[in-house]
Amino acid sequence: MMKNRRSLFERIAGAPYVAWSAMFIIAPLLFVLYFAFTDRNGSFTFENILSLTSYSQTFVMSLAFSLIATTVCLLIGYPLAYCMSKTSERVRGILMVLLMLPMWISLLIRTYSLMALLDNGGLVSTLLVKLGFEKLTFIGTDGAVILGMIYDFLPYMVLPIYTSLTKLDKRYIEASADLGCNPLQTLIKVMLPLTMPGIISGVTMVFVPSISTFYISQKLGGGSFDLIGDTIERQFQNAVTYHTGAAISLVMMILILISLAIMNKFSDNDEEIIV
Amino acid sequence: MKFLSRFYIFIIFAILYAPIFVVILFSFNASGDLSSFSGFTLHWYSELFRDGQALIALKNSLIIAVTSSLFATIMGTFAAFSIAHSKNKYYQKTMKAVSNIPMMNPDIVTGVSMMLLFVGVASILGFKNSLGIWTMIIAHTTFNLPYVILSVLPKFKQMDKNLIEAALDLGCTPVQTFFKIEVPCILPGILSGLMMSFTLSLDDFVISHFVSHPDIQTLPLYIYNQTAHNVKFSMYALCTLIIVTIFLLLVAVNLMGSKKKKVPQTKKLTGGVSR
Amino acid sequence: MKKKLIELRNVCKSFDDEPVLSNIDLFITDKEFVTLLGPSGCGKTTTLRIIGGFETPDSGEVIFDGQSIADVPPYKRNVNTVFQKYALFPHLNVYENIAFGLRISKVKEDEIRRRVKEMLELVNLRGFERRNVTMLSGGQQQRVAIARALINHPKVLLLDEPLGALDLKLRKDMQNELKNIQHKTGITFIYVTHDQEEALSMSDTVVVMADGKIQQIGTPTDIYNEPINAFVADFIGESNIIDGVMLEDYKVKFAGQVFKCLDKGFDKNEPIDVVVRPEDVDVVKPEDGMLTGVVTSVTFKGVHYEIIVDIKGFKWMIQSTDYVAPEATIGLFIEPDAIHIMKKSEYSNMFGDYSTFSDEMDHLSDIVEEDE
Helix, strand or coil, X not given: CCHHHHHHHHHHHHHHHHHHHHHHHXXXXXXXXXXXXXXXXXXXXXXXXXXXXXXXXXXXXXXXXXXXXXXXXXXXXXXXXXXXXXXXXXXXXXXXXXXXXXXXCCHHHHHHHHHHHHCCCCHXXXXXXXXXXXXXXXXXXXXXXXXXXXXXXXXXXXXHHHHHHHHCCXXXXXXHHHCCCCHHHHHHHHHHHHCHHHHHHHHHHHHHHHHHCCHHHHHHCCCCCCCHHHHHHHHCCCHXXXXXXXXXXXXXXXXXXXXXXXXXXXXXXXXXXXX | CHHHHHHHHHHHHXXXXXXXXXXXXXXXXXXXXXXXXXXXXXXXXXXXXXXXXXXXXXXXXXXXXXXXXXXXXXXXXXXXXXXXXXXXXXXXXXXXXXXXXXXXXXXXXXXXXXXXXXXXXXXXXXXXXXXXXXXXXHHHHHHHHHHHHHHHHHHHHHCCHHHHHHHHHCCCCHHHHHHHHXXXXXXXXXXXXXXXXXXXHHHCCHHHHHHCCCCCCCHHHHHHHHCCCCCCHHHHHHHHHHHHHHHXXXXXXXXXXXXXXXXXXXXXXXXXXXX | CCCEEEEEEEEEEEECCEEEEEEEEEEEECCCEEEEECCCCCCHHHHHHHXXXXXXXXXXXXXXXXXXXXXXXXXXXXXXXXXXXXXXCCCCEHHXXXXXXXXXXXCCHHHHHHHHHHHHHHCCCCXXXXXXXXXXXXXXHHXXXXXXXXXXXXXXXXXXXXXXXXXXXXXXXXXXXXXXXXXXXXXXEEEXXXXXXXXHHHCCEEEEEECCEEEXXXXXXXXXXXXXXXXXXXXXXXXXXXXXXXXXXXXXXXXXXXXXXXXXXXXXXXXXXXXXXXXXXXXXXXXXCCEEEEXXXXXXXXXXXXXXXXXXXXXXXXXXXXXXXXXXXXXXEECHHHEEEEECCCCCCCCCCCCCCCXXXXXXXXXXXXXX
């Protein structure tokens, strides 16, 4: 189409964004690189990166926590999305609003709400004691932190899977049944592959915030927890440790980008955001 | 089977909402105790409003959300226009990849990287205080931009190219075509981008946590700081107000959306009469 | 002679190194109804888009009213377009769609009102002002699109397969109406279609295109009666195209027989293509025929029978109102004026006889074209 004529307006239209992303997307990442590879005097060093070996346990624990949370979210979320997609149009509309409301509420508030429920001396423990159980402590346990991740990020798993399930042409399922698949075979051989883009974007949307969170572990871990997020956050309380913080951030970012790249190999869709 | 599926949906949503209801309930609890509800009070609400800080935080939150979402929407719409109209595949790919960075990166990395940018640039320029309301607006605009582009770009691509040619044919310059034809046609995308960035900005805690000056608090930051050490029931009141506001907003948006969809149908019914 | 309004001189255009138009030379006179006719991919739409200003030719000149406009953007051209799928602005109602061009050129409100009313009357849509354009039927949308383009009083109206999306009955009505509108307004129409019937019935001049080249320009009768090569003969109507040799002026030999004809000016013994239209062949008794053959199939078509006759291995199509039995031997009689001689071209021998002919094939190729 009109090669020469529109391009001027087009280029001017894109220019502010190009400048903005150079200044505030690319440049900040370069600053992370710079801080990660320099010491306090500004001279080049590998010290920060090498010192990360002492954090290896933190990395392993964060990875384990977020993988568990992601897996549980998938195991709860897929059936939920499936059941939701089976309901009538009207019910679906209501369920959609109910599913999206938590996504619109700040994660901080939701984490804080969960804390109110699980707090020592909170509603759940009081109830359990009344029912004759021993007094249990939730806050500060591994379980509480993982539960927090699951609770906070479950809607982000359900929504993309639900969307890909509703987009799924019902005739594929009928065809598969027609060709002799039982429901389980249909699920494994037809539905899972066809909803894979939804699963992958759900997994991404749970895994990335889980592995990098710090306030979930702060609130529900009772301050005794050190995940990668907490470690990074602590380094930035004090200008002295900015360099170590940058190095940890850099490594985490690279790890996440690698895992995203691997996952995206499985699907090459242009995902659209749904409000 | 149907009952099981309904039951499953009910259980998961009950768990999802239980903490939120607890917060709402206990924001009216007279005893100031999490273990049981002992009587209705508005005490915590009046305490919240007597505390001027909450209102200042609200004002900051609104200023930042309004400016950053407007900036992001305007810049993002022009950027999406330029990406959609570009013939240069390389430009399109680069732009999309760049706008993916803040979405794919964990919030903590985005926050840290922007903080390092602001701190680094300030030290180069010799400023003492690098963080303030402007750094927050910049950071919020940056993380909002990809969401605007993601909701506007598909609309530009779905638009019938003939409409643009028809406008040019009828005497519109490319700039007139953009404002008179393209913007009205993709308005739903622009509005949903605006809504999304406004909410994301209001909700954001992690990125604000890193790029804010201690004196400038947004609502999430205020809640975070107030609840760092102990339970405060006035915060439950604040969370309740936020949750209710978001709920009303979401319902309003959904009603608007479904109303729009219904209009053509009713018109169709009366459409054939006047000939 | 009438004034040349638009002239294309030696226009070439390619997309991704794929030539779409090569050396197009064409002029269009004032108040003319010109149709660009050809199969999909022949370059007809690109030619129209070059005139409209939506494409820039790689080389060559576009002259409008004596001035070169190759670099003038569409919004500065005194030309308006009716788009294939109408391209009505969905956010504006019928009135605002039609008024759009006038609003852009800042015409006064009361004049806009007057002219929109006039246009609505011209296209028979009185009372539709406040309607939502997305709720209109295809035919009504079509009318709005025409009104929207005509209200700017363009010198030329470009129509890109405007009736392609309408059903057959509505198509016929709209053909008449378009023709009337053109008469009433006296505006030059340039019309793109792949439907040869539409082209023949509406146009003053038909431009037949294939493979990015103009094959023939002429009046509908010229194009039908005197096709210039095998492509045009095959594309317009049904025709039997037979290899022949021009023995001398007015004397041609084909199918093993010598025939009298009305054509001259060929070299002695020059190989040529002979066109005989199926309706111009008379069926006679075998002993009275200039040619004899065996009927291989007979199809009833309503007005006539379509008879396929095998003459020395070459399948002819003949249209006759009299029934003949399959397997029968019949004679064929061809008047001299039924024979049309064409020079050999790159399209010779590409269009064989009717041995593989079937209606279904015709429909298939139609569908492919509509997908364009």
